Amino acid sequence: MGTIFDKIISREIAADIVYEDDLLLAFKDIAPKAPVHYLIIPKQPIATLNDANPEHQALLGQMMLTAAKLAKEAGVAEGGYRVQMNCNPDGGQVVYHIHLHLMGGRAFSA
Ligand code: 5GP
Numbered sequence: 001m002g003t004i005f006d007k008i009i010s011r012e013i014a015a016d017i018v019y020e021d022d023l024l025l026a027f028k029d030i031a032p033k034a035p036v037h038y039l040i041i042p043k044q045p046i047a048t049l050n051d052a053n054p055e056h057q058a059l060l061g062q063m064m065l066t067a068a069k070l071a072k073e074a075g076v077a078e079g080g081y082r083v084q085m086n087c088n089p090d091g092g093q094v095v096y097h098i099h100l101h102l103m104g105g106r107a108f109s110a
Contacts (some may be wrong), residue, residue: 005041005097023059024066026102035105036074038079040066047096049087067102076104 007013009025018038019026029037040063046052052060064083072079081104086093 002045003095003097004069005039005095005099006045009041009043019070021065021066023062026066026070029101032103033101034082034103034108036071036076036103038067038070038074038102040070040100040102041097048093048100049085049098051067052098063100067100071104074104080107081105082108 002014007028008015011086014029015027017025017027019040023044024040024042026038026040029039042056042059042063044059046056067083068077081102084101084103085098086101
């Protein structure tokens with residue numbers, strides 16, 4: 001079963017897209033927790049980090065490098081930012097299509 005992120009990838013649901021390539025899509029979080037709050041997702045649906053395997057190694061690396069690139073473009077790289085991936089209920093995961101949260105533009109504690 002697909003998630004809301006599949007509908008964003010297929011443009012059935014609108015999102016404020018900030019980056020796209022063959023493998024990844026990045027868009028603004030609908031409920032931002034920081035002035036810059038992007039979600040970086042693979043177009044391929046992987047439900048949780050637990051479902052990733054060595055075949056996904058390059059894809060996961062690309063997600064991280066894209067986070068750094070978008071942080072730079074958003075002007076938060078020097079000040080700093082947070083990159084986070086939630087896994088399963090205790091990790092706070094709500095959408096079961098892996099995604100990196102890129103959050104910046106304010107200071108985070110702990
Ligand atoms: P999770 O808790 O699964 O790590 O984070 C899911 C994130 O997706 C949340 O921060 C939530 O605000 C965001 N989100 C959920 N539905 C939508 C949507 O339809 N559009 C956008 N842009 N973000 C969404």
